[in-house]
Amino acid sequence: MNTISYHYDPQKIKTGILHIGVGNFHRAHQQFYTNKLLEFEDQQQWGICGVCLLPSDEKIINDLKAQNLDYTLTVCGRNETNQVYKIGSLNELIWGIEDPEAVKEKIADSNVKIITLTITEGGYNLDKETGKFLLADKKIQEDLRNTENPSTVFGFIAEGLSRRKMRNNGGVTILSCDNLQHNGNTSKQAFTEFIQAWDKDLAEWVKNHVTFPNSMVDRITPSTTSEDITRLNSSSGIADLAPVYCEDFIQWVIEDDFIAGRPEWERVGVEFTDDVTAFENMKLSLLNASHTLLSYPSFLMGYRKVDQAMENQNLKKFVRDFMDIDITPFVPVPKNTNLEEYKKTLLERFSNQSVSDQVARLCFDGISKFPVYITPNLDKMIKADADLTRLAFLIAAYRHYLKYKKDDKGNSYEVSEPWLTPDDEQLILSVEPLDFLELSSFKSTGLRSSDKFVKLYARFADEIKNQGTSPVLQSILNKLP
Ligand code: NAD
Known part of the structure; x- marks a missing residue:
């Protein structure tokens, strides 16, 4: 297959962005745009220094370092034609576990004008009920006690900014690229609350020297498994230890609020706007919420690939009904957007089919995803006395998925939920299905006080257990006009 390689000279690229969380999505999205932008000679100060902070990042760090930080990205077309790109915009890479000092120094570096983040929805350490930063969290408290040796993203950024302030190295923009409601405002709140507890003078400096634009990011990027690596390399003809693949769709809409300058990403298709709310709301409510809606029911029905689940006409109709009946009435459409399209x-x-995303990826960390993707609209639906059938079924399926760990076909599976609290664990184990509605994800919604919701949910929890997921879904669809 023909690979599109970059043409700029890597020696000429300077680092202007520091990115924390060099996962698959970042390498398919921000790096893709930036790699294109670096072809312009006047934009070559915007190379990216990647930073990883978790012990589990060791493999990706070693693999990327073994190949000069270059990697291949396969963009999988809906028409089944794929295109491989060689990406060179990752200019430096630091593993905070191995070299924490280098991370702090890089954050303080005056050449770094933007700190971008993909640290997952759960990474912002927010109370799922109140949305407030969890200052009492054990790791946060350790960082506040031991400011010289932080381990969380909050501690690293506070220490880096502290050095930046001390050296008069100027302001910086923190740009969250995670799927959160108002991801800029949310990260501002999280970092500000942490820094307030760390050093009040620094918090004052941050007010005047750090901006947090909101942004909407979009590109479906599956996890890369070892089978994927073999498949991608044999198709590209390139021996890449860390290839990534993703869909052909891409979108990035950012509020134009960069205190220390920014790349001219608009040259390569990024949209800048004054207010990202409508874009973000539409994307989270339709794409991410539909992903979650599809995830647990289809996993329990035995599907492991999203495209295969979508071939099941019942699941496809279930998702389409959700978009049309449950979401559309509550989602304002951004300017120049055709919602039907x-x-x-x-x-x-x-x-x-060429992306063939993993259902398990959609199921990952439901506890953090529900409060972002599902409960904001569910709240509105309860208040509007709307039909709650599909969401009651989803939450009953989520409980079944977490509690029984066996799908309709009798296959066992592992659950991956890094942010469950001990209370959540107990609520999942309880034999009483209604206890599950007290889970930290649902606390802000007060599901138990909606009789309509409780009735539907209790019935579905029972029916899924006794009949399996598929017949219950069928019965839901039979009742629709
Ligand atoms: P991934 O598992 O490939 O990467 C996750 C990265 O986050 C890793 O580098 C990890 O080290 C880092 N991380 C996780 N928890 C952290 C923490 N507490 N502190 C610091 N770093 C932490 O996942 P991904 O596919 O790259 O997705 C990451 C995030 O990107 C998602 O959670 C979502 O918010 C956003 N996103 C993903 C997609 C997608 O299709 N994959 C699409 C849009 C947005």
């Missing part, structure tokens, strides 16, 4: 494209994207 957007929804149609989403179904095509989910069905993309």
Whole structure:
């Protein structure tokens, strides 16, 4: 296959962005845009220094370092034609576990004008009920006691900014690229609350020297398994230890609020706007919420690939009904967006066979995803006395998935939920299905006080256990006009 390689000279690229969380999504999205931008000679100060802070990042660090930080990205078309890109915009890479000092120094570096983040929804350490920063968290308290040796992203950024302030190295923009409601405002709140507890003078400096634009990010990027590596390399003809693959759709809408300057990403298709709310709301409510809606029911029905689940006409209709009946009435449409076309494209994207995303990836960390993708609209639906059938079924399926760890076909599986609290664990184990509605994810919604919701949910929890997921879904669809 023909690979599109970059043409700029890597020696000429300077680091202007520090990115924390060099996962698959970052390497398919921000790096993809930036790699294109670096072709412009006047933009070559915007190379990216990647930073990873977790012990589990060791493999990706070693693999990327073994190949000069270059890697291949395979963009999988909906028409089944794939295109491989060689990406060179990752200019430096630091593993905080091995060299924490280098991370702090890089954050303080005056050439770094932007700190971008993909640290997952759960990484912001927010109370799921109140949305407040969890200052009492054990690791946060350790960082506050031992400011010289932080381990969390909050401690690293506070220490780096502290040095930046001391050296008069100027302001910096913190740009969250995670799927959160108002990801800029949310990260501002999290970092500000942490820094307030760390050093009040620094918190004052941050007020005047750090901006947190909101942004909407979009590109479906599956996890890369070892089988994927073999498959991708044999197709590209390139021996890459750390290839990434993703869909052909890409979008990034950012509020233009960069205190220390920014790359001219608009040259390569990024949209800048004054207010990202409508874009973000539409994307989280339609794409991410539909992903979650599809995830647990289809996993329990035995599907492990999203495109295969979408071939099941019942699941496809379930998702489409959710978009049309449950979400559309509550989602303001951004300017110049055709909502009908957007929804149609989403179904095509989910069905993309060359991406063949993992259902397990959609199931990962539901406890952090529900408060972002599902409960804000569910709240509105309860208040509007709307039909709650599909969401009651989803939450009953989520409980079944977490509690029984066996799908309809009798296959066992591992659950991956890094942010469950001990209370959550007890609520999942309880034999009383209604206890599950007290889970930390649902606390802010007060599901138990909606009789309509409780009735539907209790019935579905029972029916899924006794009949399996598939017949219950069928019965839901039979009742629709
Ligand atoms: P990934 O598992 O490939 O990468 C996750 C990265 O986050 C890793 O580098 C890890 O070290 C880092 N991380 C996790 N928890 C952290 C913490 N507490 N502190 C610091 N770093 C932490 O996952 P991914 O596919 O790259 O997705 C990451 C995030 O990107 C998602 O959670 C989502 O918010 C956003 N996103 C992903 C997609 C997608 O399709 N994959 C699409 C849009 C947005």
